Amino acid sequence: MRHRFIVPSAAAAVLLLAIPASAAGPTPGAPGIGDPYYPEAGNGGYSVSHYDLRLKYQPKTDRLEGTATLLATTTQDLSRFNLDFLLDVSEVLVNGKKAAVGRSGTHELEITPQTPLEKGKSISVVVRYSGTPSQVKVNGFTGWTRTPDGAVAAQEPEGAAWWFPSNDHPRDKATYDISVSVPDDVQAISNGVLASKTSRFGWTRYNWRSTKPQASYLTTLAIGKFDITEDRTAGGLPVISAYSKDLGDNYAPAKASIERTAEIVDWESSVFGPYPFTALGGYVPNVNSHYALETQTRPFYSPAQFANGANTSVVVHELAHQWFGDYVSVNNWRDIWLNEGFATYAQWLWSEKEGEGTAQQLADYVYSQPADSPFWKVKPGDPGADRQFDGAVYNRGAAAIQALRTTVGDQAFFTILKQWPEQHRYGNASIEDFVAFAEKVSGKKLGALFDTWLFTTAKPAVGPGGAQAA
Ligand code: ARG
Ligand code: ZN
Numbered sequence: 001m002r003h004r005f006i007v008p009s010a011a012a013a014v015l016l017l018a019i020p021a022s023a024a025g026p027t028p029g030a031p032g033i034g035d036p037y038y039p040e041a042g043n044g045g046y047s048v049s050h051y052d053l054r055l056k057y058q059p060k061t062d063r064l065e066g067t068a069t070l071l072a073t074t075t076q077d078l079s080r081f082n083l084d085f086l087l088d089v090s091e092v093l094v095n096g097k098k099a100a101v102g103r104s105g106t107h108e109l110e111i112t113p114q115t116p117l118e119k120g121k122s123i124s125v126v127v128r129y130s131g132t133p134s135q136v137k138v139n140g141f142t143g144w145t146r147t148p149d150g151a152v153a154a155q156e157p158e159g160a161a162w163w164f165p166s167n168d169h170p171r172d173k174a175t176y177d178i179s180v181s182v183p184d185d186v187q188a189i190s191n192g193v194l195a196s197k198t199s200r201f202g203w204t205r206y207n208w209r210s211t212k213p214q215a216s217y218l219t220t221l222a223i224g225k226f227d228i229t230e231d232r233t234a235g236g237l238p239v240i241s242a243y244s245k246d247l248g249d250n251y252a253p254a255k256a257s258i259e260r261t262a263e264i265v266d267w268e269s270s271v272f273g274p275y276p277f278t279a280l281g282g283y284v285p286n287v288n289s290h291y292a293l294e295t296q297t298r299p300f301y302s303p304a305q306f307a308n309g310a311n312t313s314v315v316v317h318e319l320a321h322q323w324f325g326d327y328v329s330v331n332n333w334r335d336i337w338l339n340e341g342f343a344t345y346a347q348w349l350w351s352e353k354e355g356e357g358t359a360q361q362l363a364d365y366v367y368s369q370p371a372d373s374p375f376w377k378v379k380p381g382d383p384g385a386d387r388q389f390d391g392a393v394y395n396r397g398a399a400a401i402q403a404l405r406t407t408v409g410d411q412a413f414f415t416i417l418k419q420w421p422e423q424h425r426y427g428n429a430s431i432e433d434f435v436a437f438a439e440k441v442s443g444k445k446l447g448a449l450f451d452t453w454l455f456t457t458a459k460p461a462v463g464p465g466g467a468q469a470a
Pocket of ligand 1: 155156291292293294317318340389
């Protein structure tokens with residue numbers, strides 16, 4: 001009896017193996033790219049190489065309308081696939097042919113082409129859309145902030161879905177052309193180089209280009225009344241910054257800080273290797289938020305960050321992210337220490353250079369937190385989605401880097417800092433990749449050190465100065 005059962009099923013298994021995978025038929029692309037913290041972030045089944053966004057925005061009504069054209073490559077046979085998007089869609093074309101559109105989850109657009117897509121093919125996807133983004137809420141939150149004279153899109157980990165359809169995860173980077181038409185009395189600021197600007201009928205169109213791979217959360221748009229400064233670095237790269245005309249007392253300190261962008265990028269290039277992008281700058285819209293964001297080539301800053309005068313430290317932080325976060329992006333959001341630990345450590349190196357306290361002193365200060373403080377309960381190497389931007393990821397995370405420095409010595413340490421970014425240039429990496437790289441360069445076993453500093457919910461027994469200093 002038993003024997004008779006086994007024989008036919010084994011035969012069936014052999015038969016299955018003999019059938020090519022494609023004969024199983026095309027299947028839907030996954031609704032998420034596979035990030036443990038954010039199951040719906042990004043999508044499966046394709047990879048985007050370029051976004052072309054052609055938009056129009058009216059600040060008076062907060063109406064955004066436009067067309068997005070995505071160039072992508074399929075990574076499986078697809079019966080349908082998803083995009084992450086929240087606004088109203090009037091039409092979708094896949095390879096020029098009208099496709100069916102449905103919705104699921106909190107922000108999933110399900111696109112079914114007329115005929116299934118074959119694995120490994122180039123596809124084009126055109127999405128026509130419109131909406132009032134500030135009124136679209138997910139759990140009470142909108143990623144599109146209105147200002148008195150315009151709006152801003154700058155959010156992490158997810159903000160793209162309020163203004164363009166995307167594969168919204170840092171693991172799928174692409175180049176961008178962002179063309180935005182706005183009334184003549186406001187301007188549109190985005191990433192990269194301003195390729196051209198044309199006016200007619202009371203509307204001005206700004207054409208921004210990002211020709212290096214860029215993650216969707218690092219893609220930004222701001223509309224408003226700005227003073228725009230334009231300059232060039234010694235090496236010839238355009239430096240374009242924008243300051244809202246309504247910053248009041250924060251205007252001068254914001255400008256005094258952000259106008260040092262080229263100088264800071266120069267210094268950071270000497271520590272982290274050549275600057276990886278083709279434009280620089282920063283922008284400060286008239287918003288009430290308190291954070292900054294390393295939007296690629298042109299970080300977003302909140303006016304409040306300049307409320308006590310100039311703040312070069314935040315500029316150092318956001319510009320360090322151009323290497324740690326933008327050039328090399330997280331593989332999963334759990335790897336956030338690769339961004340925030342290193343951007344914070346850059347601030348410590350700047351402080352050391354400026355004679356305002358060494359990295360060791362700053363690390364010792366972090367270490368002086370009492371052992372029973374909740375600070376030590378957060379693991380910088382796996383903080384969880386709701387603690388992704390906890391102070392521990394930044395400060396304990398930077399102390400971990402100081403602990404690495406004292407363990408391997410300055411020579412190996414600065415070699416690691418300079419060579420790490422180019423190891424994963426324009427791509428992605430995990431914390432495990434970093435640990436392996438640091439071990440390779442230093443020739444030391446570092447697993448226990450990183451376990452203690454990044455993956456333990458307790459104050460490390462030995463401080464960031466190492467055993468000798470304890
Ligand atoms: N990566 C940003 C920074 O540290 C943090 C952004 C946090 N996001 C937020 N909405 N508060 O520079
Ligand atoms: Zn940061």
